[in-house]
Amino acid sequence: MKRRGVGKKGISPVISGIILMATVIVIGTSVWAFTYSVGSVLQRNYFEETNAEIIKLKERFTVENINFNSSTNQLHVWIYNYGSVTIEIDVYVLRNSTDVGEDLNGTKIPVNEVALKTIQLLQPVETSDILIIEVLTRRNNVVYAEYLVP
């Protein structure tokens, strides 16, 4: 009775070495490529997040002047962008923590420019009322101003 396999020749050590090396190279290259792509994605994400933070950091703006027109019940708010990036703003007008007017157009203000926002108040205001003007950028920076109705 013959044992199975006895008498057959095995793979030569050279071929097996080549196969082993090829396997190692393929697996290694795959792992390297995967790691490299993950690294690239991480780099890009980190850059984008940091760049967004830098732009947010460079936003500077202020409420430069406010005027109330009692005949039209409109509030005029001048906002000055003195930072180094263009900003997009929304404006809220609050009285006693209640929203009495807003402008949510996301007006763009270029660097070193002043924008006038005219806000129609939804409720009548009276002399000596204190209005809080909240200016919010689309990058979530906020500036508050207080206005005493004359």
Place this chain on the structure above:
Amino acid sequence: MLIVASMLFTVVIPLFLYVNMVNSVYNKAASEMERFDHERSTERLSVVAYPVENGSKLDIFVLNGAGILTEVARVWVTEVYNRTITMYDRSNMSASELVISPAGSSTIHGIDVSRFGDVKLLDVKVVTRRGNAFPSFNNPIFVVGNQTLPFNIQLSLYTKDVVFRRNVIVTSVYGNWMYSMYIEIHMPGNKGCNVFSSVGVPDIGWYRVDLYTVSGVLIHTAYAEVTPSVRVPWVYMQADPS
């Protein structure tokens, strides 16, 4: 081992270096903005506005009390009675007058306020390029000016009255010319106010200015000389009875 080494040199270390580089860019931006904020916080302007040309224009004296160059971006003039606001920017003002060197001063000439009429109560504010606002020390400024004579005497009267009523009589010391006028203003609030008035006079020479209450009590007398070189002398008066 070879793969780990290659990953270390081609992925991990470059990623580490890249993150460091991005962090340093962020830190640089943060430090620039911090410096900008610090500079902004050190801005100190002293502002005094006063009427010229019979009250139709304002000159604004600006003293830079800080150690940094400051540029005036805008001037806001609010007419307090009507709540009318006018903004003046580089298109209305001379650019050379707007840049003020450290510890230097500048006068912004000829801010046209004729649109507010002859009698007006003005609130003046100067805004810098860094976004700071500095109101004029002598706000609010009451201006009366409707004279058309060739020379002027500028009256500067300080009062704390809420309702200010005074008679002013200007007489030529060596001539027979006389002019009297009545000033009345109602202050919004009870703070002090600078009342400016321009009195037209016909010729050079000495003039006497008497300030009276409406009941005829003399409050103050002052003299002013109009000369070819000083065509618009100023007279400062305490306008409230002592």
